[in-house]
Amino acid sequence: MNVISAVKAYVVKMTEESDPGMKVLLMDKETTGVISMVYGQSEIQQKEVFLLERIDSPNYANSTGLRYLKCLVFLRPTPQNIEALCAELRDPKYGAYYVYFSNIVAKADIKILAEHDEQEVVKEVQEYYMDYLAVNPHLFSIGLPGCIKGLAWIPTALQRTVQGLVAVLLSLKKAPVIRYQANSTLARDLGARVDETVNKESSLFAFGPNGSCLLIILDRRDDPITPLLNQWTYQAMVHELLTINNNRVNLSEVPGVSKELSEVVLSAEQDPFYAKNIFLNYGEIGQNIKQLMDQFQAKAKSHQKIESIADMKHFVESYPQFKKLSGNVTKHVTVVGELSSMVSKYHLLDVSEVEQELSSQNDHSAHLQSIKKLLANDKIRHGDAAKLVMLYALRYQNHVNSEVMLLIDMLKRRGVPDKLQKNIVNIVEYAGSHARQSDLFNVENAVKITKRFFKGLSGVDNVYTQHKPLLHDTLEDIVKGRLKENLYPLIKNHPAGFRPQDVIVFVIGGATYEESLTVHTFNKNFPSFNILLGGTTIHNSASFLDEVELAVQDVQKRHGRAMRNVRFT
Numbered sequence: 001m002n003v004i005s006a007v008k009a010y011v012v013k014m015t016e017e018s019d020p021g022m023k024v025l026l027m028d029k030e031t032t033g034v035i036s037m038v039y040g041q042s043e044i045q046q047k048e049v050f051l052l053e054r055i056d057s058p059n060y061a062n063s064t065g066l067r068y069l070k071c072l073v074f075l076r077p078t079p080q081n082i083e084a085l086c087a088e089l090r091d092p093k094y095g096a097y098y099v100y101f102s103n104i105v106a107k108a109d110i111k112i113l114a115e116h117d118e119q120e121v122v123k124e125v126q127e128y129y130m131d132y133l134a135v136n137p138h139l140f141s142i143g144l145p146g147c148i149k150g151l152a153w154i155p156t157a158l159q160r161t162v163q164g165l166v167a168v169l170l171s172l173k174k175a176p177v178i179r180y181q182a183n184s185t186l187a188r189d190l191g192a193r194v195d196e197t198v199n200k201e202s203s204l205f206a207f208g209p210n211g212s213c214l215l216i217i218l219d220r221r222d223d224p225i226t227p228l229l230n231q232w233t234y235q236a237m238v239h240e241l242l243t244i245n246n247n248r249v250n251l252s253e254v255p256g257v258s259k260e261l262s263e264v265v266l267s268a269e270q271d272p273f274y275a276k277n278i279f280l281n282y283g284e285i286g287q288n289i290k291q292l293m294d295q296f297q298a299k300a301k302s303h304q305k306i307e308s309i310a311d312m313k314h315f316v317e318s319y320p321q322f323k324k325l326s327g328n329v330t331k332h333v334t335v336v337g338e339l340s341s342m343v344s345k346y347h348l349l350d351v352s353e354v355e356q357e358l359s360s361q362n363d364h365s366a367h368l369q370s371i372k373k374l375l376a377n378d379k380i381r382h383g384d385a386a387k388l389v390m391l392y393a394l395r396y397q398n399h400v401n402s403e404v405m406l407l408i409d410m411l412k413r414r415g416v417p418d419k420l421q422k423n424i425v426n427i428v429e430y431a432g433s434h435a436r437q438s439d440l441f442n443v444e445n446a447v448k449i450t451k452r453f454f455k456g457l458s459g460v461d462n463v464y465t466q467h468k469p470l471l472h473d474t475l476e477d478i479v480k481g482r483l484k485e486n487l488y489p490l491i492k493n494h495p496a497g498f499r500p501q502d503v504i505v506f507v508i509g510g511a512t513y514e515e516s517l518t519v520h521t522f523n524k525n526f527p528s529f530n531i532l533l534g535g536t537t538i539h540n541s542a543s544f545l546d547e548v549e550l551a552v553q554d555v556q557k558r559h560g561r562a563m564r565n566v567r568f569t
Contacts, residue, residue: 001213001532002501003134004269006171007038010128012074014100015047019123024051024066024094028072028081031102033143033246034130035074040270043472055084065093072098076131086116086126098124102131103167104201131167133246135266135538136235136278138523139516140168144245144536145543146550147509151430153186161536162193164508165215168534169198176215177498178485178491183437184219186508191217195491214478214500216488220509220535222438222549223470224394225359226542227512228387230352233284236276236513238266238335240540241342254338264331273328279517282339289336296329304399313518350374351384358391359467362441364399367392375410386411386420387541390427395441397432423545429555430548436471437487471505471515471533475522478503479529509547511535 015023025044027035032054035044040451041052053060055075071094089097098112099122110125133141142164147157169176180187180194194215197203205211220227231240243251244266252262268275273292277285343349354370357363371388374380389407396402404424411421477483481499505519511533519533537543 001172001174001530002137003132003168003171003532004038004137005139007034007130007134010130010171011035011039011044012047014074015044015049015129015306019050019070019096021070022071023028023049023072024053025049026053026055026071026075026088028054028056028075028078030076030143031074031130033133035100037133037135037247037267038269040265040267043270050134054357055081055088063093067093067095069094070096072100074100074102074128074130076107077101077103080217082109082112085113089113089116089121090118092119092121093319095121098126100126100128103127103129103163104197104204129167129170132164132534135247136516136520138519138532139511139538140532140534141511141538142534142536144186145510146547147536148186148551150554151281151551153189157536158190158193161190162197163188166192166197166201167533168504168532169194169213169215170204172213172532173207173211174213174504175211175503176213176504177206177500178215178217179488180217181219181222181437182487182489182492184221184508186355187217187219188505190508191215191491195417198406212498212500213504215504215506216474216478216483218471218474218507220507220544221431222233222429223440224544224548225467226392226438226469226471226514227390227510227539228427228541229355229359229467229514230348230384230516232282232532233279233513233517234274234282235266237339237527239284239513239538242335242338243540243542249335251334253339253346254334257334261331261334266335271328273332279520282343285336286340289332291330292332345379346384347374347377347379348384350377351380351388351553354388355391356466358388358395362395364401367395368403371407372410375407375414378414382411382414382416382420383542385414388424390424393424393428394432397428423549426548426552427545429552438473446489467514469512469515469518471507472518473517475503475505475531475567479522479526501528502532504534507533508537509535510537510539510544511552512539530567 015025032052038428044052049072051069053063055073073085073088075085105125105127113122113125133143135141142161144157144160144164147154147161176194178191180191231237233483235244238244242251247265247267248447249264249266250262251257251264254261265271268278273288277288277301280288291348351374354367354374357370358367361367371392374388375385390413392407393402393404397404408421408424439520474483478500507515512535516533516538519531522529522531539545539547
């Protein structure tokens with residue numbers, strides 16, 4: 001189960017199965033994101049696609065088109081896109097249209113399109129199930145930041161999530177046995193809706209006895225800790241500190257950055273260095289950046305000697321690779337340099353050490369003193385200070401000596417914005433002990449904290465990396481066949497003797513790159529299992545807190561309380 005391979009295979013079919021010749025690819029905003037996650041523009045152009053257009057762009061509506069070109073249309077089957085495509089077919093800009101929808105399309109919509117195709121320019125209509133973002137081979141996202149409000153599904157978000165999950169299943173040729181987190185009505189509702197679609201479209205899901213998989217639906221509220229923590233592996237760290245948006249990182253705010261590097265693409269499909277380092281820790285990346293620099297300098301030095309025609313020919317032939325290596329070195333040196341600068345400037349190693357202790361040990365007095373010490377340090381960012389208090393509130397909300405209000409007072413005195421202070425109330429309402437099914441702070445089973453040494457990058461001493469997401473325990477239960485039915489019930493009875501080897505885990509409210517690393521590790525350690533992780537979005541701490549704020553909107557007013565189950569004294 002590899003979502004990047006699945007999407008790439010569809011793109012190859014789409015671009016190669018139509019008649020040969022130069023083509024235009026006409027997309028919408030979302031399908032543009034789907035394609036750009038797995039192919040660079042230059043790669044698409046190698047498939048005889050010389051022009052990319054957006055059907056929802058005002059400029060496209062006013063363009064003239066070229067009748068001798070073929071048009072590949074790749075759209076989500078939404079009412080807006082059907083309407084736009086009908087308008088296109090009434091007055092076609094191109095000679096022939098090959099229409100590919102990213103999901104199941106209603107027969108009524110096909111009929112409407114046929115009625116508008118008066119010039120008979122449509123040569124083909126197909127469903128290619130690419131209605132999701134393939135992030136890593138084992139990680140996908142629906143691209144939905146903010147899916148619940150008032151702790152209930154936003155109806156359009158539920159519908160979009162069902163469509164995305166159905167597309168994942170169809171693209172991988174999997175019929176699901178569905179289990180869901182028992183205390184989550186969100187998970188139950190999503191599971192029921194996916195099951196309903198599978199039954200309705202049963203002919204599409206007839207993949208035979210080897211086509212079954214376990215789809216387990218989880219609720220982010222069961223583990224609010226993982227998205228709040230600072231990260232120390234490359235992909236996760238870049239997302240936490242710089243933010244990755246559809247494989248793109250905005251570096252325009254970095255002091256002294258060149259115009260070419262104001263936005264960079266980090267794609268494991270197109271960048272071997274990133275692919276190799278995506279799950280490595282901060283110190284290892286430092287060593288590998290140095291090796292990349294040495295490799296580049298050696299090549300640059302060898303190119304300085306151009307004394308003959310043969311030397312010139314060799315240089316010209318290797319120039320594209322040389323230029324690409326040069327760009328890659330500059331990109332990663334810039335990214336890692338900025339990460340290093342932020343780690344040092346904001347004392348993130350000190351912050352992370354306390355975060356890790358809070359997430360994995362039970363020592364109220366020591367934790368309180370550590371947090372107070374960091375809150376008194378004006379080098380610590382307001383956001384990091386507030387997140388420490390959130391972690392404390394989640395762990396010690398029911399502790400007899402809880403000092404949440406004292407810590408909030410300290411935040412006020414250091415000038416932390418009201419919004420961040422309110423996030424402490426929000427996070428406890430969203431995912432306090434009343435909302436969680438699992439024993440998130442199971443101290444007895446917690447591995448004793450160990451220091452991990454990061455070598456090879458100046459200024460890095462060590463940092464705690466003990467925290468394991470709750471997902472780790474869930475996956476362990478799945479691979480050992482001990483997932484409890486009362487905690488993760490079935491939507492309906494599974495086939496007799498069903499032992500899942502293919503497992504899709506989906507997190508309502510967003511997955512994280514730390515959980516992606518956990519899945520990657522399980523796939524490596526348990527080769528007979530094939531685990532895939534998905535989420536409504538991929539969070540860093542900032543986007544997670546936005547999600548939480550939207551989720552609890554109106555809830556506190558409705559309940560008439562400031563903070564549920566938190567001792568104020």
